[in-house]
Amino acid sequence: MEGVNDLILQAARGGPTSRPPVWFMRQAGRYQKEYQEIRRRYTLPEIVQNPEACAEVTLLPVKQLGVDAAILFADITTPLYGMGVELDLVEGKGPVIHRPIRDSKGVEALRPLEPEEAVPFVLETIRLLKRELEVPLIGFAGAPFTLASYLIEGGPSRQFKEVKAFMYREEALWHQLLEKLTQAMARYLKAQVEAGADLLQVFDSWVGALSPADYRRYVKPHMARLFQELRPLGVPVIHFGVGTMGLLKEMQEAGGDVMGLDHHTPLPWAREALGQTPIQGNLDPVVLFAPKEVIRREVERILAENAGRPGHIFNLGHGILPGTPVEHVRYVVELLKEKEEAA
Numbered sequence: 001m002e003g004v005n006d007l008i009l010q011a012a013r014g015g016p017t018s019r020p021p022v023w024f025m026r027q028a029g030r031y032q033k034e035y036q037e038i039r040r041r042y043t044l045p046e047i048v049q050n051p052e053a054c055a056e057v058t059l060l061p062v063k064q065l066g067v068d069a070a071i072l073f074a075d076i077t078t079p080l081y082g083m084g085v086e087l088d089l090v091e092g093k094g095p096v097i098h099r100p101i102r103d104s105k106g107v108e109a110l111r112p113l114e115p116e117e118a119v120p121f122v123l124e125t126i127r128l129l130k131r132e133l134e135v136p137l138i139g140f141a142g143a144p145f146t147l148a149s150y151l152i153e154g155g156p157s158r159q160f161k162e163v164k165a166f167m168y169r170e171e172a173l174w175h176q177l178l179e180k181l182t183q184a185m186a187r188y189l190k191a192q193v194e195a196g197a198d199l200l201q202v203f204d205s206w207v208g209a210l211s212p213a214d215y216r217r218y219v220k221p222h223m224a225r226l227f228q229e230l231r232p233l234g235v236p237v238i239h240f241g242v243g244t245m246g247l248l249k250e251m252q253e254a255g256g257d258v259m260g261l262d263h264h265t266p267l268p269w270a271r272e273a274l275g276q277t278p279i280q281g282n283l284d285p286v287v288l289f290a291p292k293e294v295i296r297r298e299v300e301r302i303l304a305e306n307a308g309r310p311g312h313i314f315n316l317g318h319g320i321l322p323g324t325p326v327e328h329v330r331y332v333v334e335l336l337k338e339k340e341e342a343a
């Protein structure tokens with residue numbers, strides 16, 4: 001990508017950069033008044049299905065914050081509609097599935113994903129964005145476990161009791177379900193790269209609910225398969241989850257060029273555990289509600305903990321929360337850009 005800011009691609013490949021590139025998970029969302037205005041007129045699926053509106057929302061944080069990457073605006077549930085799943089995105093809660101999967105009929109009813117038919121609007125949004133963007137575009141998908149947790153629980157969960165009980169009780173069916181989701185997300189991500197996505201992030205947000213032994217048995221083979229399918233695409237892939245310190249080595253073995261670190265994971269420990277693998281993270285999203293002195297202290301702590309090693313993409317440990325002051329998010333970007341001037 002000549003003439004554009006490709007810091008994030010360099011860092012994702014482990015190369016040296018003049019400063020760590022920065023973007024934020026959920027960088028487009030309710031904390032922005034411009035987003036709230038658009039949301040008063042359209043629902044989230046209506047935005048996603050309208051490439052002009054969707055590109056505009058994707059560009060909002062790039063213009064407002066000066067981040068080093070854009071992330072496609074969509075939800076992890078977006079491709080599920082194309083597999084025959086009916087669901088609602090409930091404000092303040094998250095995805096609610098009309099008929100949660102509880103048996104083989106539910107698994108069989110999931111259709112294979114044909115991206116050009118099921119999500120043409122996502123691919124068109126990517127093509128529109130590529131004409132405008134001067135920073136790389138991140139495509140993304142939910143990982144099979146995280147998607148299965150919504151499909152089986154029927155909505156957000158704290159204990160993940162239904163999904164884990166299903167996994168233990170119906171092991172063969174579980175593997176069928178994860179295989180279907182793996183194939184669908186591999187095709188979805190491939191279509192995003194063909195449309196122009198420059199790197200990818202796989203969100204296994206809720207996989208931290210599993211023990212390392214369960215991860216190895218029930219999830220890791222599918223993740224390994226997914227990353228194997230993505231490798232020929234030739235773009236870096238970020239592998240992210242929350243509460244994953246105990247799983248991080250297993251997740252790294254499954255695949256991904258960059259490992260996402262939540263804010264509970266000590267960065268020096270992760271560097272030691274992961275060797276040369278680039279990392280992304282790991283500021284606590286709640287720090288963005290703190291006074292600027294505290295934000296500065298925490299950003300500097302993370303930079304000091306990384307000790308100038310290459311392959312660090314600055315981000316939060318999880319997504320930006322509603323109510324976060326935009327000014328504070330922008331301040332983090334400014335702090336990182338100051339480092340470049342100082343260098």
Ligand SMILES: Cc1c2[nH]c(c1CCC(=O)O)Cc1[nH]c(c(CCC(=O)O)c1C)Cc1[nH]c(c(CCC(=O)O)c1C)Cc1[nH]c(c(C)c1CCC(=O)O)C2
Nearest residue numbers: 025026027028029073074075076091092093094203205319
């Ligand atoms: C678990 C998960 C979901 N969705 C997503 C994940 C994985 C990332 C993570 O772990 O946070 C991924 C996601 N969802 C959204 C994006 C957009 C890109 C970005 O700017 O990061 C991304 C990357 C838009 C969205 N997806 C959703 C919003 C909320 C705002 C709205 O309804 O307009 C946005 C901006 C809805 C959603 N969808 C989901 C939740 C938990 C919610 C929030 C519910 C709420 O608080 O109202 C499921």
